[in-house]
Amino acid sequence: MAKYDDRLDRHFSALGDATRRSILARLARGRATVGELAAPHDMSLPSFLGHLRKLEEAGLITTAKDGRVRVCQLAPDAFAPAQDWLAEQREIWTGRLDRFDAYVATLKNERDP
Amino acid sequence: MAKYDDRLDRHFSALGDATRRSILARLARGRATVGELAAPHDMSLPSFLGHLRKLEEAGLITTAKDGRVRVCQLAPDAFAPAQDWLAEQREIWTGRLDRFDAYVATLKNERDP
DNA sequence: CGCATACTTAGCTACATGGCTAAGTATGAC
DNA sequence: GTCATACTTAGCCATGTAGCTAAGTATGCG
The missing domain is CATH 1.10.10.10 (Winged helix-like DNA-binding domain superfamily/Winged helix DNA-binding domain)
Incomplete structure (x- = not known):
């Protein structure tokens, strides 16, 4: 590592x-x-x-x-390591946001059934 | 700049x-x-x-x-500046490779009509 | 109030980075 | 062979970076 x-x-x-x-x-x-x-x-x-x-x-x-x-x-593939690392972090971050969005949606549904 | x-x-x-x-x-x-x-x-x-x-x-x-x-x-968008710069360079580089491929294809056509 | 927690600031050291000049090496042209 | 070109190496200096300890500030708890 x-x-x-x-x-x-x-x-x-x-x-x-x-x-x-x-x-x-x-x-x-x-x-x-x-x-x-x-x-x-x-x-x-x-x-x-x-x-x-x-x-x-x-x-x-x-x-x-x-x-x-x-x-x-x-x-060859000069920028791949940097791009891969950045893409990985953004995926994790985006996943988190998606889950947060889903949570907010759940709250809304509970409040306004 | x-x-x-x-x-x-x-x-x-x-x-x-x-x-x-x-x-x-x-x-x-x-x-x-x-x-x-x-x-x-x-x-x-x-x-x-x-x-x-x-x-x-x-x-x-x-x-x-x-x-x-x-x-x-x-x-928010923490990694965007880095990702944008890297993507831009790779586009230029890839474009160059594409043009080179086209050039090689032209040479081949001229040799084997 | 008194005290623990969670930083925060001040000040120091060692090493890395980025710039320079001066001098050296290797190659191509004549 | 001679000379210009194109790096290359050696060595120096100023600044920035990354780490530390010691001491300070601010907040929450009892």
């Missing part, structure tokens, strides 16, 4: 930064090199590489060296 | 911690007091309160003082 927790920790933490979300949004439109990804960001390359490394450690992207450039792309 | 970014930053960052996700999972099953929420966590109360404060600042939960207890519950 701790293993899944760690994975989700890295996953959500990586998403908790606007620079990194912007990188992901760019990669959702197709693969790109480090240089292409870095260009729009007013930041030194080493700093930018730190963000890429976090995304890769979180399993959100994969990278591969091709000659002297590194090509980055979204990992 | 920076405003939405900040909101998502806090939102995803708050989710990037197993203790906080566990609090949310508990609250998805119904409201609870600070003491009830803290009980399963081997942690001092001040430390635990720090997590609750982060969740509240991220807009994921709401809390209200009732006598000497504080009651916590999930915010």
Whole structure:
């Protein structure tokens, strides 16, 4: 269980930064090199590489060296862990609301038969 | 735009911690007091309160003082911002894959008319 | 009133994060 | 071989995060 927790920790933490979300949004439109990804960001390359490394450690992207450039792309099913966790919580929450609605309906029926 | 970014930053960052996700999972099953929420966590109360404060600042939960207890519950549509962002990215990514599939199909047709 | 309960605030420490510059390595072009 | 390009590594600094203890406030009970 701790293993899944760690994975989700890295996953959500990586998403908790606007620079990194912007990188992901760019990669959702197709693969790109480090240089292409870095260009729009007013930041030194080493700093930018730190963000890429976090995304890769979180399993959100994969990278591969091709000659002297590194090509980055979204990992397959990159967002699945986050989406699954969120969907699960909302299902539990929604289920609770449904039961509450049913309870309220019962009360109404008892009051106005 | 920076405003939405900040909101998502806090939102995803708050989710990037197993203790906080566990609090949310508990609250998805119904409201609870600070003491009830803290009980399963081997942690001092001040430390635990720090997590609750982060969740509240991220807009994921709401809390209200009732006598000497504080009651916590999930915010309405708590997970919507995160789910919306993730769904949006996946749509872009899926669209790209669809276009790529179409491109591959075109190539095949040209080769095998 | 007196006391227990349930937070709450203040203040501290250790470590992680995000940024930088400077210098190094590896590859492609000439 | 020489040189520019495209990262990459090393090392430093400021800030934020997560934990703690100790002490304070506010509410409910007898």
